[in-house]
Amino acid sequence: MSIETNTPDLLELELGIPRFILWFVMLPVLPITLIGLANLIGGEFLTALVLLVGLNGAFIAGYIALSERTRLRLDAGTGLASITRTSRLGTRRRDYPLEALDSAELDRSHTAREDRSTSKVVLVFRDTRPATRVTLSRWSVSGDGPALVANDINAWLRRHFGDEATAPGRHLSD
Structure with missing residues (x-):
């Protein structure tokens, strides 16, 4: 998981298992x-x-x-949230309206031992009822990596949307 670009108008990050x-x-x-x-x-x-x-x-x-890698691009210039998944079998890209992106959350799953849990990052779009939830990766990982990615996405959304982030109907949860 790495952040490629983090500016007020553009956030690009890539999620994938390390090549080694x-x-x-x-x-x-x-x-x-x-x-x-x-x-x-x-x-x-x-x-x-x-x-x-x-x-x-x-x-x-x-x-x-x-080998699947997911690239998330939040682009204020085009108003799109783009998710591109690249694997050995090809590339798939889905575009969503950036204004509909509510937050990034963690989808947690617990193992047999309750003290160990794994999580993955989920984007929540508020333009549908119930809200559309898009998982960024197919696998869950332990550690604080997914939480850091979700926090970075939510911080970017707060900076981009400014005071709108606290408006009713706009819930940014870490």
Whole structure:
């Protein structure tokens, strides 16, 4: 999670799993491929098929799922809140009216141990009833990263909208 630009007219941030973690996900692919090829050469077709297609397929599917990066752009000049999701399968972009963006909140989930929770950032748009809630990432993380991102978004909204942020119907919650 990193903030690219934070000016009074533009907030750009990117959320994604660090690249070095993605490399660790792909690390087992090479040895599994070599073992699978050795089994194929040795005549163990079914074992080679399980290794080459099954296990490598699972690692590659995990890599594709985890490689998704989300870019949020709050642009006062265009009046748009743009969410661009980029993965190995392509790019998707959704634009929302910036004036409809009410706040950024945390969606918390608790694990079996109550002292550990994970969270992800959710944008709340007030132009629909019930409010439209857009999750910025598909995964939840522990730590204070999501809270810091939500606080940065809410602080930018307060600066941008000024006194409107305290007007009825406009609730900015951290």
